[in-house]
Amino acid sequence: MRPTAALLLVLLAACLRPPQNLAGRYDAITVRDAQNTPHDGAAVRWGGTLISMKPGRDETCFEIASFPLDAKARPRPSDESPGRFIACAKGFYEPTVYTPGRDVTVVGALNGTIPGKVGQYDYQYPRVDATTVYLWPERTAENAHPAWWPSVGISVGGGGHF
16 A cells, blocks of 8 residues: 555544543443333443533533434434433533534443433433533534544645636
8 A cells, every 4th residue: 555545544534533531332221221221330321412501510411412423423413313321420510512403422330210301291211421521513514524524625726826
């Protein structure tokens, strides 16, 4: 393999990795699995769209509509969600930053379920005791492509002034 091609493959592979604080191995448990069967202590990496958040005395809890994660561990836009979950992290998170509609990915351990409601529907939210709450940059035209899509900067022009 030529050095240029090898370098391109290394750079492309680096683009497909999750951020360092989201990297690792996690149990293959879905939100639906956790609603139906206790998996307390299982390590998960789940993500989705932030529905709401509530700072408490010692922790902040986030209600998240779950979506599948891409190769970078960012939630993929989809018309289907496997459900909702609650992720609680120690400390205070600013509500004006963690706003509804933002993409988040959390890493942590499952810790039972929390009863609640979605509208008038009774719902069992799996609870994640989060060690990481990763807020993704808002999607723009530049970052809206799939994670596997190579990003290549190309400039056309002679560099002159008009």
